[in-house]
Amino acid sequence: MANIIDTATNNGSFTTLVAAIKAAGLVDTLKGPGPFTVFAPTDEAFKKLPAGTVDALLKDPEKLKKILTYHVVSGKVLAADVAKLKTAKTVEGSDVKIDASNGVKINDAKVATADVAADNGVIHVIDTVLIPA
Numbered sequence: 001m002a003n004i005i006d007t008a009t010n011n012g013s014f015t016t017l018v019a020a021i022k023a024a025g026l027v028d029t030l031k032g033p034g035p036f037t038v039f040a041p042t043d044e045a046f047k048k049l050p051a052g053t054v055d056a057l058l059k060d061p062e063k064l065k066k067i068l069t070y071h072v073v074s075g076k077v078l079a080a081d082v083a084k085l086k087t088a089k090t091v092e093g094s095d096v097k098i099d100a101s102n103g104v105k106i107n108d109a110k111v112a113t114a115d116v117a118a119d120n121g122v123i124h125v126i127d128t129v130l131i132p133a
Contacts, residue, residue, distance in 0.1 A: 001119040004030045004038055008123065011116075016046040016054060023058045024065040034120035035076035037088075039096070039106050041129045049129055066092055070132040076121050079104065079114035094132050106130065 001007075005027055008014040017040055021027055030036060046054055057064045069092035077088065083100040090096055096106050104111040109128035116123040 001117060003120045004034070004036060004118045004123060006031075007116065007118040008038075008040060013042045013044075013125070014040055016043045017041060020054075020058065020064055020068060024061050024068050026065065026068055030072075030120075032120065035074075036091075036121035037073040037075060037077040037082075038121065038123045039071045039073075039109065039111075039126045039130060040116075040123045041071070041109070041126050042112070045109070045126060045128050066132060067129070070094060070096070070130050078122060079111070079124065082111075082114070082124070090132075092132055096130060 002010060005018065005021065009018050021030060030038070057067065070090045072091040073088045074091060082088070082098060083104055085098045087095040087097055099105040104114065106124075106126055107130055109126035109130055111124050112127050113125040116125065
């Protein structure tokens with residue numbers, strides 16, 4: 001099995017996310033032992049952001065790091081566990097809201113694919129980029 005970064009890279013749907021992780025200097029962290037749970041927005045999710053947002057974030061590593069760490073929870077939290085939670089504390093420091101009443105939503109993002117295994121955690125694919133308050 002591959003680590004979270006290699007799993008995301010090999011998937012092919014996360015080129016923007018992987019580029020952002022590199023720009024924010026988080027590659028070594030997410031290749032580390034973890035375990036981590038990553039709510040991973042697809043390239044399509046990044047396209048929903050207003051024009052120019054991604055380029056602006058790639059030029060602002062601190063803001064980018066804050067947004068990216070808002071997508072990460074310490075520990076390996078599988079879908080069955082996520083569904084039992086109302087909130088989860090992110091590595092960024094804030095909580096994300098979890099709603100499992102109709103599918104699973106993390107804040108306003110729908111989980112499209114859950115439990116993508118990596119050797120240092122798990123990826124849950126989401127359809128919207130999460131932005132901390």
